[in-house]
Amino acid sequence: MDRRLSLGLFLGFVAVLMFGGTLPMTRFALGELNPWFITFGRAALAGIAALALVLVMRRPWPFSAPATVRDLALSSVALIFGFPIFIAIATRTVPASHGGIVLGLLPLFTAIAAVVVAGERPGLPLFAASAVGAGLVATFALRNGGAGGLGTGDTLLFLGVVVCAAGYGISGRLARRMAGWEVIAFMLILCLPVTLPLALLTFPWGASVSVPVWGAFAYLGLFSQLIGFFFWNAGLAMGGIARVGQMQLLQTFVTVALAWPVNGEKPDPETIGFAVAVVLVVAIAQRVAVRRPRPPGGG
Template identity: 40%
Template sequence: MNTAAPATASFPAPAAAAALRDSRRGWWLCLAGVLMFSLSIPMTRLAGGDASQPQLPPDFVAIGRAAVAGLLSALVLWATHAPRPRGRQWGLLAVSAAGVVFGFPWFSGFAVRHVEAIHAAVITGFLPLATAAVGAVWLRQRPAPAFWACALLGCALVLAFAAVQGGGRLQAADGLLLAAVASGAVGYVGGARLAAQGLRGEHVICWMLVLCLPLTLPWTIAIALQQPAALAEARPAAWGGFAYVSLVSMWLGFFAWYRGLALGGTLRVSQVQLVQPFASMLVAVPLLGERLDAMTLLFALAVIATVLVGKRLPVHPPRPEPAR
């Protein structure tokens, strides 16, 4: 009896099981990152205050958190003897850092001076679709049409919520928030690509922050010297918000996020971000005294349902290059 064929046929099973485990692990890591990121908008508003009661300067919050995280990152890289990026990885680090170290914190930091955290959380609900779109073009992945349908449905729900809550009016801060979304999408996908190339998730964000440290550290010191009164008069709660965005939003959250994107696939697990705006809203109520009504909870449940469906849909790898 020939037993070779059944034995050969069994070989793909372990690989498929390992891929499934990686996908699930990636999804849970990204969910952990999203839950940490969900406090970013409320904590940024807490740190900077609003136009009527300003606290820390928005540029200090945006750049200072990168400087603090950069110093910690230098210690981590030194203590773990982290391998240096190679060749083109430095350029990819620079592009990704432009998005997540500078772009998102800068644009969102100035925006939340003029809009509530709940409003900002709704607008940044575009981020999953933006991340998926950038990932599709950059990584040449091929999601199933139903996957895009889920992403579009989730974002349509977010837009509908914004329209109902805002009466269809857009503010200048909304443009800043959309710029933050575009910046974050580029940074997320670039960081995921670095993690897929062999850099550990925590090392990806650490190298980004260290690369920017020669700019962020003197910039932070300059802002502090120019506006000492604003820093001295800020409430302890504002400094608590700054500590959170420095240690968690700018640093620890990315440890889980980039590792999760590398394991689970950028297009699929990026849909977990659809949970983030609604988690931010829930935090903004006790933290900032903002109002959350029943309709918001219904929208949150609907969006979370699209996430659960979307993550189960197939995402195909890039097509192989034709043989020459």
């Protein structure tokens, strides 16, 4: 495994650790904040931080290229509006640990997005590894909290998986021609004229919000929405969208682990067993060769 790919996988893993806290922190924040403010407020907070960073770094604005603006807008709709809205509403009725299992379908859909959106050629073995991983997390979902059948929360989470995978594919494509941190930064800046007014409109004016809840909100804005994507987009560009996307299988169990101290959802030995199985699937998937798309004009 070459150094660039290894670094891409490592960056993806760091991002997964940050993203794994999204559902537990969202569920915790929902105790005192409404899902609309969580969605728009976290994006506005991240957008303000991104704007300050871009100005300090004196980075050129990429909005003169129509294709770049198109991809920034499409990925923003998926990752800044669609996915956060779906999980914020779903997590009101679905435990964070159960939601984390449903999100275990992300690697499979990310691999599909890598083909449809980014032109990668993962090959059948990687799809097979993704399907096995998805099967494991689906089985776990049905055995732990999903026995009552799939409800509205699960449906919303599934829709979140689809739009999130599409957003990953588009932002990963952007990261081939922009720095990974610039992709998410300019996505957030592009959305600021929408997210900031909506955040102010849905702000809990007059309500008493505790410091821990504001801390969870800050985590969602700065780590889930901004810093995590610095690592994620860079990892996708270095290691390939389909292959690095397999690291998301581990995110399921990061979420389950964090749901214990944050939400009081204690894992059991079966969870640990499924976690070990998923880690093995990820290890196998990383040994599968991925054909990267040829550069334009390549021979």
